[in-house]
Amino acid sequence: MKRTLVLLYGVACYAVFFATFLYAIAFLGNFLIDNAIDAAPGRGVGQAIAIDIGLLAVFALQHSIMARPAFKRWWTQFVPVAAERSTYVLLSSLALILLFALWQPIGAVIWQVDSALGKGLLYAGYASGWILLLTSTFLINHFDLFGLRQSWLYFRGRPYTDIAFRTPSLYKVVRHPLYVGWLLIFWCTPTMTAAHLLFALMTTAYILIAIQLEERDLIRAFPEYASYRRRVPALIPFTKGRRVTGLADGVKQS
Numbered sequence: 676m677k678r679t680l681v682l683l684y685g686v687a688c689y690a691v692f693f694a695t696f697l698y699a700i701a702f703l704g705n706f707l708i709d710n711a712i713d714a715a716p717g718r719g720v721g722q723a724i725a726i727d728i729g730l731l732a733v734f735a736l737q738h739s740i741m742a743r744p745a746f747k748r749w750w751t752q753f754v755p756v757a758a759e760r761s762t763y764v765l766l767s768s769l770a771l772i773l774l775f776a777l778w779q780p781i782g783a784v785i786w787q788v789d790s791a792l793g794k795g796l797l798y799a800g801y802a803s804g805w806i807l808l809l810t811s812t813f814l815i816n817h818f819d820l821f822g823l824r825q826s827w828l829y830f831r832g833r834p835y836t837d838i839a840f841r842t843p844s845l846y847k848v849v850r851h852p853l854y855v856g857w858l859l860i861f862w863c864t865p866t867m868t869a870a871h872l873l874f875a876l877m878t879t880a881y882i883l884i885a886i887q888l889e890e891r892d893l894i895r896a897f898p899e900y901a902s903y904r905r906r907v908p909a910l911i912p913f914t915k916g917r918r919v920t921g922l923a924d925g926v927k928q929s
């Protein structure tokens with residue numbers, strides 16, 4: 676009975692994630708919905724900025740604190756280990772749903788690209804970001820990242836095995852293709868309003884910090900990660916050893 680419940684819970688959390696993922700495509704691309712990221716403003720600028728920063732902070736804190744191994748060790752005293760990742764995915768999705776629901780557009784167009792070519796290129800960048808993001812999850816292990824593998828193994832009565840350190844295809848070019856996908860999604864837009872710029876700046880800063888934390892854990896878990904880190908750039912292909920890579924790495928490159 677408990678096994679079936681954990682599996683159903685895993686599937687439900689995945690369904691919430693998937694719906695949130697689809698909504699995010701519409702929200703960040705200003706498609707189909709009214710209250711998208713660059714919609715018309717409804718409040719004063721100061722109030723809107725404060726609310727938006729608060730919403731981004733809720734997501735950033737939830738997403739990074741709950742991903743740390745020490746936090747996982749603590750809260751698996753209360754949450755079944757097999758449901759831990761699904762719960763993380765569920766709470767991340769809920770933090771995003773809160774952001775989508777309460778987001779305050781600010782207006783003030785920072786840039787507006789009207790030419791067909793420019794728009795086409797920016798939409799291509801936006802679509803490539805989503806494709807890169809999804810592809811990267813499958814290269815690591817999509818169903819493990821989103822908790823389904825854990826609940827499925829538990830349902831089948833099999834022990835969980837950690838996913839191995841892997842560097843397939845895209846991971847030979849940059850260490851963080853999934854985050855490159857996010858950066859394309861955040862920045863490739865024909866209309867950049869002040870709220871969108873705030874979102875893009877804060878999420879970019881968050882990704883640069885998240886890389887430091889994630890890599891600290893990866894080096895502890897996989898000793899070979901240190902030499903991988905020396906060989907492969909973090910975000911921008913073919914820039915190993917250049918200043919921009921050193922910034923994302925947070926270390927002086929030799």
Ligand SMILES: C[S@@+](CC[C@H](N)C(=O)[O-])C[C@H]1O[C@@H](n2cnc3c(N)ncnc32)[C@H](O)[C@@H]1O
Pocket residue numbers: 811815820838839840841842846850851852853854855889893
């Ligand atoms: C949201 S994914 C992002 C992966 C990577 N930072 C990227 O941008 O493609 C984060 C999870 O991937 C894992 N991870 C990152 N690089 C990995 C690799 N090369 N092999 C296996 N797992 C990896 C991390 O331990 C973490 O649990």
